[in-house]
Amino acid sequence: MNKNKNFSVRKVIEKNNVAGYVFALPFIIGFSAFIVVPMAMSLYFSFCDYNILSPEKWVGLxxxxxxxxxxxxxxxxxxxxxxxxxxxxxxxxxxxxxxxxxxxxxxxxxxxxxxxxxxxxxxxxxxxxxxxxxxxxxxxxxxxxxxxxxxxxxxxxxxxxxxxxxxxxxxxxxxxxxxxxxxxxxxxxxxxxxxxxxxxxxxxxxxxxxxxxxxxxxxxxxxxxxxxxxxxxxxxxxxxxxxxxxxxxxxxxxxxxxxxxxxxxxxxxxxxxxxxxxxxxxxxxxxxxxxxxxxxx
Structure with missing residues (x-):
């Protein structure tokens, strides 16, 4: 009885976690695409000679x-x-x-x-x-x-x-x-x-x-x-x-x-x-x- 109860509770928790991830997914995608990735790219470009129109060239500091x-x-x-x-x-x-x-x-x-x-x-x-x-x-x-x-x-x-x-x-x-x-x-x-x-x-x-x-x-x-x-x-x-x-x-x-x-x-x-x-x-x-x-x- 307790085993079945624990299983059902765990199943409900897992279901709620999936729902939470689904609702959070648009924010995670947007944050990654428009914040994290551009910041990482700008950090890399800060060490490059880059003018947008041509490929970047690494110049260090x-x-x-x-x-x-x-x-x-x-x-x-x-x-x-x-x-x-x-x-x-x-x-x-x-x-x-x-x-x-x-x-x-x-x-x-x-x-x-x-x-x-x-x-x-x-x-x-x-x-x-x-x-x-x-x-x-x-x-x-x-x-x-x-x-x-x-x-x-x-x-x-x-x-x-x-x-x-x-x-x-x-x-x-x-x-x-x-x-x-x-x-x-x-x-x-x-x-x-x-x-x-x-x-x-x-x-x-x-x-x-x-x-x-x-x-x-x-x-x-x-x-x-x-x-x-x-x-x-x-x-x-x-x-x-x-x-x-x-x-x-x-x-x-x-x-x-x-x-x-x-x-x-x-x-x-x-x-x-x-x-x-x-x-x-x-x-x-x-x-x-x-x-x-x-x-x-």
Whole structure:
């Protein structure tokens, strides 16, 4: 009896495993075909002289050696780091402020949340980038409102800030994550602090902020990676101009691959960025224990 029961249970488990593999198969195939295989090919091509149109030729570390002697590589890395250093904190700060404002429920709150999230959906699109470019042209809306004739996109000091503002405007996803966590904080903690005479600032810095540190950490990691991989805005709005002041790393990699037909060199650029992102992520996780609160409510 027990033998038959164990056999039937094992048969059901095996049947469920087969069903699970069948449902997972499309993802496994897609992940392998579009992620794993291209990454392996790019790693191989990074050691080759390859221009897409002709067979690759193995050159060893020549691409990597030339990369570190390339002044445009260093410029693109500097521009990208500057963008990420300013865009990511400003975006997180703005998204947290908006989440705090939307925490109070009203009849129009769902509409406000959808409206604030809309730029995040559309922000990376070609249409919005073109619109953003038009806003900051010489006769654009921004200059008309200011009553000035500032060359926002033609000045090496202001062009990068136009793109940073676009990134900050795309705060919707981070805002919704903050808002979801804020709603989970027990109100009893605030009520107890208020009874003890704690003011709004004290409650924010001693209750809200510590309980948000894990969410801040998550958003910081994700937005930093996105910031280091910025491409569309620099390509569509400024094309890396003026004088390379908005020539982001991924934009430079794209130019090497598709404009100068140096796919091998571009692959080397890509793997250097993968290494930089990995090192930065490891650094963030190493510092996590010093400022992220992981206790319960």
């Amino acid at each position: 020549k691409n990597y050696d030339g990369l570190f002697q390339d002044p445009k590589f260093w410029n693109s890395l500097k521009v990208t780091l500057k963008y990420a250093v300013f865009a990511v904190p400003l975006k997180l700060l703005f998204s947290l402020l908006v989440a705090l404002l939307l925490l109070r429920a009203t009849r129009l709150t769902p509409i406000y949340r959808a409206a604030y999230y809309l730029p995040s959906i559309m922000g990376a699109s070609v249409a919005v980038s073109v619109l953003w470019k038009q806003l900051f042209t010489g006769d654009g809306l921004i200059n008309q409102l200011l009553g000035a004739e500032i060359s926002w996109l033609g000045n090496t000091k202001t062009a990068i800030w136009v793109l940073i503002l676009l990134s900050v405007w795309q705060f919707g996803s981070s805002m919704l994550i903050f808002l979801g966590v804020l709603k989970q904080i027990p109100q009893e903690l605030y009520e107890a602090a208020e009874v003890d005479g704690a003011g709004p600032l004290f409650r924010f810095f001693r209750i809200t902020l510590p309980l948000l540190t894990s969410t801040i950490f998550f958003n910081l990691v994700m937005q930093s990676i996105n910031g280091l991989l910025v491409f569309a805005q620099g390509q569509i709005i400024t094309a890396g101009k003026p004088m390379g002041s908005t020539e982001f790393y991924v934009l430079y990699m794209y130019q090497q691959a598709f404009e100068f037909n140096k796919a091998g060199y571009a692959s080397a650029l890509g793997w250097v960025m993968v290494l930089l992102i990995a090192l930065f992520t490891v650094f963030l996780f190493a510092t996590k224990k010093f400022w992220v609160y992981e206790g319960g409510y």
